Amino acid sequence: MERLAGSIMLLSGWRRALVAVLAGAIAVLALPPLGIFAAPFVSFTLLVWLLDGASGDPDAGIVRRSLPAFAIGWWFGFGYFLGGIWWLGNALLVEADEFAWALPLAVIGLPAVLAVYYGLAAAVARLIWSDGMGRITALAVAFGLAEWLRGFLLTGFPWNAIGYAAMPVPLMMQSASILGLSAINLLAVFVFAAPALLVTRKGRLPGMGLALLLVCAHLGYGAWRLAQPAPQPSDPQTVIRLVQPVIDQAKKIDDTERTAIFEEHLALAAAPPEADGKRPDIIVWPETSVPFILTENPDALLRIADVLQEGQILIAGAVRAENVGAGLPPRYYNSIYVIDDRGQIVGATDKVHLVPFGEYLPFESMLSSVGLNAIAAAMPGGFSSAVTRSLLTLPGGRSLYPLICYEAIFPDEIDDRALSTAALLNITNDAWFGNTPGPYQHFHQAQLRAVENGIPLIRAANSGISAVVDARGGVVSGLAYNEKGFVDTILPGKSTVMVTPSERHRIFWLLAFLSLSVALVSRTGFIFRDN
Template identity: 45%
Template sequence: MGAGAASALSTAPFGLWPVLFLTFPLLVLLLDGRPGKGWRAAWGAACDGWWFGFGYFLASLWWIGSAFLVEADVFGWLLPFAVVALPAGLAIFTGFGLALARLLWSNGPTRIFALATGLVAGEWLRGHVLTGFPWNSFGYALAENLALSQTAAFVGLWGLTLIAVPIFASPALLLDPAPPSRRALWPAAAAAVLLCLYGAGMLRLRQEIGNVADVHLRIMQPALPQDRKFAYGERHRILDDYLALSGQPSTAYPRGLDDVTLLIWPESAFPFIYDLEPWAPARIAAALPDNVTLVTGAARSGRPPSGQTSSIFNSIRVIDGDGVVRQSVDKVHLVPFGEYLPFQETLEALGLEQLTRQRGGFAAGTHHVPLDLPGAPSAAPLICYEAIFPHSVIPEGPRPGFLLNVTNDAWFGLTPGPYQHFLQARLRAIEEGLPLVRAANTGISAVVDPLGRIVAALNLGEKGNLDAGLPRGLDTPPPAGRYGATPFAGLYFTTLLLAVLGRRATRTPENTLKS
């Protein structure tokens, strides 16, 4: 558990990824020393993996508890359960990974590939089972370094994780009972691979990325506290504050909104349903010049999709200078317990609510739809944590010009959560070869180019506008964006083959009894 907790230092905002060179070798040593054989040994390894995962997720996800303090009188009693139960559940996948690794274990150096095969299988399942939650997958440790993160353009997050595990675990081989030169061979090879990835990433970062002509972005970050953000009684004041802040002149845009093409507001910007408040479109029309298009997160009401009962959607809405909604796209991947409850009617009957307190939960969109934006390329909309799912961010059809992520991380205050969220969204830009435009209520709002370089950003908790051009996307999508998970699948099969061949090569009658 201590090693798992220490591994959390590799996550944002700390980014101390070399700590994994100390903690992952401990996993190798644990599996080396696990007695028994077959399923009995696998069960013991699963227990080791569960404790490691529990420590890791407890130390890296504790900030989720902040959301339960926004309305502490209603949800505060759930805080200890959420802070402990979520890591405990996620650790099951780490335990599964170590059990699978133990079944593939050998006495030779290729056992680090068995560890990678098992752990990454568990991580992949964590990202897909029960709607998935791939937050802080181990590959993000390499994503902390911009040069190393370029590897994700070729193999995606899961491939990055598959590469990271054996590299970080390799120092354990220095303790093998072999001549010093042979013991050092594999760790040296791992270091060489890491240096090659870094060098290749630095070469890739030498590319110059220009801006799309005549597109001028303004991202408004209001830094509105969560307990005020949904206050219906303050709706007039909140909208007036948004418009006043959005219209301020700046060095880049001395005429304020007259110089802007797209004005972007964060997720759930309004504490009301826009279509049900006739004063709101009139006020927006009075404040926006004709040339400005407002793109904002906003709840909307509509007909429930087939099989769903709720009529409220978490959406992005495109509003023109007359205050008219020209397009709405709905969030497809909702947050469990935040935007809906599993077994909604049953749990509501027991008195439970999701954090948004939307009776009946939100309705989910049926599929991702691109945003058509006047005077700008189309955008792939990503509402809140939809940005954390690799290979699931691009709508069907023509390739969009950029990724648009609107989010509200005010639930989590000034904690590591918003930093981790931003890192994951930035990796999606690298995987897809598309720029990222991100509007967050309290931060981190940013414009990121298709290589993951931050063009401009507003710090967490900062109030203001971010003015920038729109970087161009890469002319050709990188392999991860073009072929999805296929490069990872090929890499995984290779890693599995190395683990199996290594096990067969060292499987003698003597070590068979020890396995």
């Protein structure tokens, strides 16, 4: 192994770049749908050895001195994001005549931009690099901070954060209930990079020992938490029906299909319970399932009233229009409606975090002048975002915490109010991405939001994956990708929460401070000198 490490360190030019790209791509194997947990150990070990050989000119300024490490981190990130989100290009092929020209921007351009975060992480880590355990600590804190920045900078896009690779199954998800994703990002990089210490004497034993301890604690806490009695459903029990219509995206944007699509949703909502099951109390449709402006179609509300039985509630994704003044175009919102058995809209909430270039066009006045449009916006100007997130209050007083589409990938979109709700509600339309890794990755990230907050998740997706997930990440019942139909299941109860969302932020910053301190002290040579 020492010979391999030495060979990697001495690589230069295109060979070094190629190994960095391959190392990043290997890490993708840990993500859904494969979930190969061992893959990142290979990736980050290679990254450490590459950075070992990335010393810049010591007489150059800090920027020039950091360029070799930045290049390695960038190539690593490019491989990781290219392998992880190539499927975004599928959305551009739904209306290929209008958007296919942008395919290289989505498939290659976006990974190239996101790779900058990992390039900066590698450059920062290399500035405080040392010979032993300190260097993997430096890499961990640098990647932890890079992932934190990726969560909000330029509206944020924390898709496939490194920490998800450490949480492929519920047994390995439970640590998120205490630490949260940001802290797990940091600790995961430390553990994944630990095998690099096998070829070094300095800090090998404490580094490998700490990594092993973290893995044991991760698995041990997961096993202990799953062994506790399952949270009991509320009394009276609530039966949820998830409707998964599997409407092809090309059909959804065809105006002539609107009535047929609406009736298809109604038929699945009106179907009798499976076997001798209890009729559903709440029926959930996916994102933008209502194919027209509902408030402008009273007949549609009457049809919903005809289908719903007494006491039933429909939760449906729809586009909401808002008139803002005479002579001005209306604003449109990606919304969720709550509709009772009389066809009355008794609750609503709008999406807060919109998808750039998907639901709205950044720098619209400039870009629209050259003919650009938002991909998923069904109206000129795209969607408007809500100023604040409103909870969905249902008849009877129970509330849900709404997350529309990719809002579920943002841990920081969920605040302490969620702890008082009955469940997280995530409606989405992943039909844009076809049968690619995208829908599986999206579901996995939404699943983690339930574990982090100790709250069940209700998730309805047009083409899948739809499921009710309990507070510990277990799938109670659901529908696989592209499986048309519905599923009725009881809403699980909530778990006791040891750490609130705001407290998890403080845990992350404490870990970042401690890790940075270890890296800096290690660099001075005062610790791990003779190990």
